[in-house]
Amino acid sequence: MANIIGSPERYVQGSGVLAELCKHVQSMGKSPFILVSESGKKRVEGSIASGAREYNTKLTFETFRGECSRNEIDRLGSLFKNSGCDVIVGIGGGKIHDTAKAVAHYAKAPIVIVPTIAATDAPCSALSVIYSDEGVFEEYLFLPRNPNMVLVDTDIISKAPARLLVSGMGDALATYFEARACKQSDSGNFIGGKYTVTSMAIARLCYDTLIADGVKALAAVKAGVCTKALENVVEANTYLSGIGFESCGIAAAHAIHNGFTAIAETHHCYHGEKVAIGTLAQLVLENADTEEFAQVMNFCLDVGLPTTLADLGINEIKVPELMKVAELACSPNDTMGNMPFAVTPRMVCDAIIAADALGREYKAKRAK
Numbered sequence: 001m002a003n004i005i006g007s008p009e010r011y012v013q014g015s016g017v018l019a020e021l022c023k024h025v026q027s028m029g030k031s032p033f034i035l036v037s038e039s040g041k042k043r044v045e046g047s048i049a050s051g052a053r054e055y056n057t058k059l060t061f062e063t064f065r066g067e068c069s070r071n072e073i074d075r076l077g078s079l080f081k082n083s084g085c086d087v088i089v090g091i092g093g094g095k096i097h098d099t100a101k102a103v104a105h106y107a108k109a110p111i112v113i114v115p116t117i118a119a120t121d122a123p124c125s126a127l128s129v130i131y132s133d134e135g136v137f138e139e140y141l142f143l144p145r146n147p148n149m150v151l152v153d154t155d156i157i158s159k160a161p162a163r164l165l166v167s168g169m170g171d172a173l174a175t176y177f178e179a180r181a182c183k184q185s186d187s188g189n190f191i192g193g194k195y196t197v198t199s200m201a202i203a204r205l206c207y208d209t210l211i212a213d214g215v216k217a218l219a220a221v222k223a224g225v226c227t228k229a230l231e232n233v234v235e236a237n238t239y240l241s242g243i244g245f246e247s248c249g250i251a252a253a254h255a256i257h258n259g260f261t262a263i264a265e266t267h268h269c270y271h272g273e274k275v276a277i278g279t280l281a282q283l284v285l286e287n288a289d290t291e292e293f294a295q296v297m298n299f300c301l302d303v304g305l306p307t308t309l310a311d312l313g314i315n316e317i318k319v320p321e322l323m324k325v326a327e328l329a330c331s332p333n334d335t336m337g338n339m340p341f342a343v344t345p346r347m348v349c350d351a352i353i354a355a356d357a358l359g360r361e362y363k364a365k366r367a368k
């Protein structure tokens with residue numbers, strides 16, 4: 001198996017860059033088809049339009065109906081075909097990005113992704129998650145290429161709720177540890193190859209950036225301002241974590257996250273919040289170095305990521321329930337098999353309970 005790294009052709013990030021969207025899109029097309037939510041349009045239309053006049057670009061906006069489903073992808077595909085547009089732009093959160101990526105893939109058109117939140121590492125990836133019209137998971141659509149461009153206006157991100165940035169940090173927190181596990185087990189990545197030295201270095205840089213700037217970035221977003229620390233963390237959440245997970249692979253942390261999705265009490269939690277608990281449990285499974293574990297735990301506590309089951313909404317520990325989570329996490333079509341040693345549901349269940357106990361201990365120490 002070859003060593004393969006994938007990434008968007010271009011990554012643009014900065015305060016106010018949305019006004020330059022039309023300038024950056026020039027190399028791909030003259031007439032963008034912009035997929036956005038009703039409320040999102042109100043926030044972005046003005047700044048995009050100012051750049052459109054300068055570059056003589058015709059804008060076509062289309063409202064997203066809320067679900068990345070086959071019906072929505074088909075609907076948008078025929079609208080795009082009849083619109084005379086030549087490039088697709090998806091502005092908003094994960095479902096809009098996934099829909100826009102799928103529409104562009106079937107239409108063989110260039111695709112630009114514009115995240116307005118930094119809550120996950122999905123924008124840079126060559127993957128769409130398809131749901132039914134009712135929002136039930138249906139399939140992963142693996143795309144042959146990453147987006148042509150990802151453009152992130154950090155001014156917009158800094159105005160989004162702080163919890164979304166924190167959730168993005170939770171997702172990014174797992175990247176290095178899952179990459180390391182995949183390296184140790186010599187497992188494959190998401191793009192049909194194995195890690196490269198570059199993708200491993202990117203995964204490590206992702207973790208180091210969170211530790212260096214996470215707390216400062218959170219303070220900035222709480223104050224609604226854009227600082228260098230926030231810029232760095234947005235890049236870590238979006239780009240470093242995106243390349244890191246896709247080109248290195250994932251392991252226990254995300255498998256445990258997927259297990260938790262079966263527990264109704266956790267449904268109010270964001271993806272990255274559950275991934276944070278999955279990361280702590282993975283470190284327990286690996287019996288990670290005490291100092292390393294402490295750094296991850298303290299980071300979670302510093303930025304307000306969940307560290308206990310109660311934080312996820314599970315107030316009473318029921319072993320049979322957690323065994324269900326563990327069994328799902330160990331299912332053969334998930335990524336637990338990328339761990340460098342054999343993992344049983346019993347081991348996962350024990351690791352979750354131990355991680356929860358450690359979380360409570362660290363919290364108690366801080367309360368003193």
Ligand SMILES: [Zn+2]
Binds near residue numbers: 120121171254271275
């Ligand atoms: Zn994730």
